[in-house]
Amino acid sequence: MTHTGIDELKSYYPGQRYSSGEMERRYEAIRKKLAALDYDCLLVYGQGYNDHANVRYLSDYEQMGFSYVIVPRSGPLTLFYGFTWCHDPTARIMSVIPDVRYIRDRAGEVLADELRKRGLAASRIAVPACTGPAYTIALPPADHFDALRKALPKATFVSEPFFLDEIRMIKSREEIARTERAAAIGDQAMRAVIGAMAEGVTDADLYRAAQRKTMDMGGQWKFAIVGSTPMSKPNLITPYQLPLKRRISRGDIFITEIGTAYGACESLITRPISLGPPTKQYLELFDIARESFNIMYEAMRPGKTERDLWEARTPILKRGLKFQILAHGMSPMEPYLTAEEDLIRPYTLQEGMVISLEPKPYIGEHYTGDGIGMFLSDTVVIEKNGPRDLNKLPMEFFQV
Amino acid sequence: MTHTGIDELKSYYPGQRYSSGEMERRYEAIRKKLAALDYDCLLVYGQGYNDHANVRYLSDYEQMGFSYVIVPRSGPLTLFYGFTWCHDPTARIMSVIPDVRYIRDRAGEVLADELRKRGLAASRIAVPACTGPAYTIALPPADHFDALRKALPKATFVSEPFFLDEIRMIKSREEIARTERAAAIGDQAMRAVIGAMAEGVTDADLYRAAQRKTMDMGGQWKFAIVGSTPMSKPNLITPYQLPLKRRISRGDIFITEIGTAYGACESLITRPISLGPPTKQYLELFDIARESFNIMYEAMRPGKTERDLWEARTPILKRGLKFQILAHGMSPMEPYLTAEEDLIRPYTLQEGMVISLEPKPYIGEHYTGDGIGMFLSDTVVIEKNGPRDLNKLPMEFFQV
Known part of the structure; x- marks a missing residue:
């Protein structure tokens, strides 16, 4: 035939x-x-x-x-x-x-x-x-x-x-090049969300802005988790797996993680965006999350282990906060650093590993949905001489 | 809690x-x-x-x-x-x-x-x-x-x-109302594709036009199968499950089935679109497919059986053509009328059944991808007194 x-x-x-x-x-x-x-x-x-x-x-x-x-x-x-x-x-x-x-x-x-x-x-x-x-x-x-x-x-x-x-979990040069492209698409998708953030838009509108930009750039849409809440009376710990039709008001925060892919290589990016100035509490949470992020970023070197990444929980616990996940691999999820500690498997970090560094400190009771959560992330690759952040969007608390 | x-x-x-x-x-x-x-x-x-x-x-x-x-x-x-x-x-x-x-x-x-x-x-x-x-x-x-x-x-x-x-497979009034909405979104998505059909665009561009319209209308994107080929030297039997980057030229045909959903109810619509006048051969194939469609449409009545739908293969076989599928249910796939005849299960048609009538006559050897295929479909519901086509787009061979 x-x-x-x-x-x-x-x-x-x-x-x-x-x-x-x-x-x-x-x-x-x-x-x-x-x-x-x-x-x-x-x-x-x-x-x-x-x-x-x-x-x-x-x-x-x-x-x-x-x-x-x-x-x-x-x-x-x-x-x-x-x-x-x-x-x-x-x-x-x-x-x-x-x-x-x-x-x-x-x-x-x-x-x-x-x-x-x-x-x-x-x-x-x-x-x-x-x-x-x-x-x-x-x-x-x-x-x-x-x-x-x-x-x-x-x-x-x-x-x-x-x-x-x-x-x-060990990516080749070709795979890293594609992941870099996925991350560039993710950066632009996040910019599109920041650009669309306004009084009266819904979580679903912001979700669509990310989705549209991803597709326009020839990327593959994996998913986004999205959620908004008033910063003065928050009930958002982790963004939701589906976009709600809640309307954004002044004083709200919107948190989204956007998953994009290019050539079967995935990237993730997460940023908080507020409409109006952030509250002191949210700014503090952001600083703690960034501190955790930096600990992991510094540990993204060949020869380090998953336990070096695990140190990122220290700033969170020191403030009496809880956390869900600190980091995970990019397709596959290994190494997976989660509060469910018995699921963590030992790994020696190697050149070519791509990891989503995504500390998620929170206050509250996760299973009720009542609480205050922060969440930021970039997709980082381990190179011979250390980490390289594939996302170029500044690690900021964006204010509109 | x-x-x-x-x-x-x-x-x-x-x-x-x-x-x-x-x-x-x-x-x-x-x-x-x-x-x-x-x-x-x-x-x-x-x-x-x-x-x-x-x-x-x-x-x-x-x-x-x-x-x-x-x-x-x-x-x-x-x-x-x-x-x-x-x-x-x-x-x-x-x-x-x-x-x-x-x-x-x-x-x-x-x-x-x-x-x-x-x-x-x-x-x-x-x-x-x-x-x-x-x-x-x-x-x-x-x-x-x-x-x-x-x-x-x-x-x-x-x-x-x-x-x-x-x-x-027996839909309630609420489910039919949602399917109707899904079909209306599908109609507009197909119009968007027809509007975007032009020299030099790719299958992927046309795919994106459908996807974007679906999302803009608040529908859920299920999938599209898409494909283009020169009508004078065709090698398209069934559209592909992924959009290719083939550029459309004058004399090409583009065939797409678009799957949209609203409130977990799905609809399908398929139309052929040509850039320039269709060839005689393709017009004949379209007429045969429409003849098969009409046989099934007339049979969409309570008390008829899957064998009455199955009669739709007659005009196809009479011309010495092959076929793949004639019709299938909308989520679930039952009743499923396929050339793999031993997979067909007996059903008495009932009020509330929604079926994609989609005769697919073709010439050629399917497994090689070389051949000529036609494919049109609408989503049709069985009501007490007979069929109702949920798609409003005319059942035409669209020419741009």
Whole structure:
């Protein structure tokens, strides 16, 4: 079967392809790790929003529905997509893995057949988690996985939640260049929000300003969390995952984190913006958050550890405040520094790690929504000689 | 714990709430069906894009990450979300189910505990599929489900892929009103595309025109599939799931399906647009597609069956053409009329069903991407006395 149409169409793909060298780098890192841990194969499942990142990392395929990638310790990769055969050309245009197959149903059996053909029926197979923002080890759906285990009773499937995260967290030069572009788009999206901040506009209007600017600049919109509250009677700890229709009044603060992407590389930026002068309390919170930010920024060096970033909680606790998150990796979320301390895993910081430094001190009871929160962030990369802030917008408390 | 902040914030929710009567109607339909099929409980999982629709249908919660809803045959519902506790207020603002809980990890055990507390440890529990566009029966992730089954060895979990689809496909008056609004937004988005069609613009520019209009009108952007090709040397069968950077030239055709939503109700519209006069071949394909559309439109009456819609393939086959899909339901996809005929399930059409009538005749080999495709669609509701087209844009071959 020739794909002359597809070959031409691939050339129109939005221009954010990685070099074949970059893709080979990724596959090599996986193969090396499979060998080191004595696995014969990696079986990667993807579905939906964040959980899809692993599949895209390996194939450049942006799914609807679900998909799988088989990465054997030796031999070619295969991408299976489950979306409907009508979209087969789409999958072939996007995928850099040449072997693209449609799974209509019986996904477990189809995967088992392919593993059997490759001589992997009695092999050791690592299954990375579809790690989303929540820390749940999420294997493939039970019906797929039950059938797969039944069809290959001699194979050993091992849940390896961080297998790909640990590889993905070290970014290549190409990935950092794209992240830099995502951050530049984020800067402009934030400027658009500051420009739109005015009496009577709603949180949803400000959300849309960021979204529109991101798309106009050719970026990919990931999400924004947004929220406004009167500074004199605040009830905003973390911005909301959806834009509300609350109208801004003089004396209000608006806090937004904007997530943008370019070429599958993400950046985050957060700034507080007030309509009218900030209150003393909010200014103090901002200063504390910035102090925490600076501690982490200084620690963004090869050889430091997650515990050096963790020091950023000190200024917050010293003032009797609480915090939610201090920092997390950029797709994947590792290293993840959260108040849920038992979720923190040890890491030595390395050149190429990109981290959202985002201290979130607050006063109040988070679960009630009543409280006062501050939140600022930039996307920072570790280079050989130290940190580089990919966002260029000043780290200010913006006043309109 | 009081949620004074949350109560106020709920009032700012984007204004697309259903009445409590509507939500009660949904719960009642589920309880009645649970009783009829002798189940004690429905356990609903949601993750990602389309698969999330079931959870939103029950709770109005728009997840990131994953979520679950427990719907017992009697007693209150519980929503579990897995996104991170920072977004607890967000979940509480969105959810119309008052009992909202965060699952950090060990989801299977947490669900088992709640089922046990409700006296359901040895009960019969129906698990609907997370039906996406692909027809895979997708249960919760294997790690969640393995743990759940282990923790409740006396419970019986039964996969019931169409349990919720069959309820969701019959729309209430409130849902139809929202679908009508979604269709009006879709009409304007399509007009925006027609307005932007010009020499030198790219598929991506046209995509953005639709996206922007949808958001400006307060609609929710679901997706568009888009594609252009020279009519004299075509290689477009189905539009692509991503916008390419191909530039439009005179003599090109652009085909787009635009998916918009309002208040969690979706609509689809598809039109072909040519730059310059269409070729005879494309005009003929359009006429065949419209003939198929009309057969289905006439069949959109209570008491008819999916086989009456299926007659729409006749004009296509009579000309020696192939087809992909003729029609499908609007969230859920049922009834689904596809060339993969063994996937078609029997249904008697009923008042309140909303169906995208979308015949897609084509010439060529789909898997190569080489071929000629036509594709038009409107969103049509079955009323007591017959069909009503919710789209008002004329069913024309638009020429610019």
